Amino acid sequence: MMFKLPPLPYYFDALEPFFDKETMKIHYTKHHQTYINNINNILKNIPQLINLSVEELIQKLELVPVEHKTAIRNNAGGHANHSFFWNGLKKETFLDGTLKIAIQMNFGDIDNFKTNFEKIALACFGSGWVWLVKKDNKLFILSTANQDNPLMGNQGVPILGLDLWEHAYYLKYQNRRSDYIKAFWHVVNWDEAAVRFNKS
Template structure:
């Protein structure tokens, strides 16, 4: 069973002006598609390709040594982006149990945003910033390249169940924001799909 590029579920211009349509189109139809193509090539005719993408990246120890780097990078890219697209939407509001949990964990929503922005800004080169649920506690973590917290501390340097995530590879923002990554990170708060994040949090508790 081959992995496939998921539909965004919205148009490429749906996140304007915060995330521009041209970047979204290239990011989804080219970058993400490339991860899918390369992952399928790496696992061609292999039984591991029957796993869901999240299950695959949590079980890298089962991947043959000669395929592990490709599956980590390409599978991580597919898993992270498949999550990222669902994580984006205009017009939702942080509320309910997730808002309460964020205030409990970080002291305030503003303090959480500041910690998240610091993590996203401080990723050297390419990577991701995440809000995860880790052993019942909300944490901000970051990963390099296409590593995911689902891979665990030993591989990615982070662990936990992703609640929100932000791609800080330059391909995610360079057409609009050029080298101004902090501006892109600030714009992210306008497009976080808090409804989806709340669903994730409820499922993980």
């Protein structure tokens, strides 16, 4: 199975003015596509792993030959993370239902959850991601380096994820990562997050 760039569920300008059209276009067609190209090239040399989904692959890194492990971790992680990210973005959705209740129970209230999410995102040094994850019926916020994913190492099931690499925001926000993180709340697809929460 060769991986393909998944369809983007909206136009490149759909998240304006919060996430700009040009960044979305480059991020999707160049950065994400490169991860896919790289992983497909690597898997040509590891036929025993060719039929795994990308989620299975990042959870079974112990099966990857040592000479390919770092490249698979980075590129399969990049593909998994970005596929997750695109589907988690949409304007004008609302936090409600069981996910809202769970966030309130775990973080006290929604504002406190957002404050903690932003704090952990800002504390991530260099490139990485910040996540809301569910594990053992509890919600946690954590960050991962590079293209690591919480599914690596059984850290939890991702519910929300925000890309903190500069390529995700630099054209619009330059060095203002804080402004980019705050803009995220305007484009969170809470409907998708609720589905992920209820299925996990």
